[in-house]
Amino acid sequence: MDTPPPRTEPTAPTDADIAAFKEQLGRPPRGLRTIAHRCPCGLPDVVETAPRLEDGTPFPTTYYLTCPRAASAIGTLEANGVMKEMTARLAEDAELADAYRAAHQDYLARRDAIEELVGFPSAGGMPDRVKCLHVLVAHSLVAGPGVNPLGDEALAMLPEWWRKGPCVTVPEPPAESEEARP
Template sequence: MKPEAWPQAPQEVTEADAAAVSAQLGRPIRGAHAVAWRCPCGQPAVIETEPRLPDGTPFPTTYYLTCPKAASAIGRLEGGGVMKDMNERLGADPELAEHHRRAHEDYLARRARLGDVPEIAGVSAGGLPDRVKCLHALVGHALAAGPGVSPMGDEALDLLPEWWRNSSCAHREDTE
């Protein structure tokens, strides 16, 4: 189920957003540049992260999915073998593989706008450009970039339930 408000313009991270993300993650937020996508429940769900954390550590995951309810639902997809099927299709479908490679290029271009970190040059997330390794990263990118940019992220979104319907994403309990 794809949310209706997709994509969204990045928003400044407020103190309330930082507190919500810290509650979602169970630790302080680090390196947040913007709220890249806000869940229909109103909470931040994808954080656009600086390519270098405040302590100097290179951080290639530009689009960090913070919503514990979405992450849990994605974990169930991963556990159900969805990534195996996606990887088989990438190997058999050159057009899909090319679209997946273009998603990698988009990811790198978006991160480059935030800064240059030579240690992670050419490294994106989620197994891009050659495979599907982490649906959390691909869904985060898809939500931040909008439909049609990340084919595997879009596909995973289609498979997810409406995780935001029963309670706020700032709460860690899973109501699915």
């Protein structure tokens, strides 16, 4: 990737954001708290979820990647063995392992600021292995460069998924009828 997408500030989800999420994942959101990062096209690409779903089920994946183009590109990295290579490097590179443990602590602190999930891991395999690049990239997009070294690496390996424009078409809300207007 030539230039990673810029960091964006979290925002409350709008009706259009929720409609985009439904189009991106093919289902309504669960535990949605904020739009944690926006793709340069303007659509959500990472959402922040509650540590517990509405029914009380723990959901430790705080940052959830929603863009199908980014997710597909990350899936290709996973299929090509990038996670295995990164995990092996963690065992060999003490500095990288320390930085990855710090990323794990950052992830937990962000989740625990919402609600503490005692005894639940962070996500993505942190702090000892790489289990899900989707989570690591989502964390990097939200936290910004330098917080999650392996998320940053995976992000740098991705194509610029936003260059083709929005990944989904968000349905327009129905127009108000003349009679319904005040």
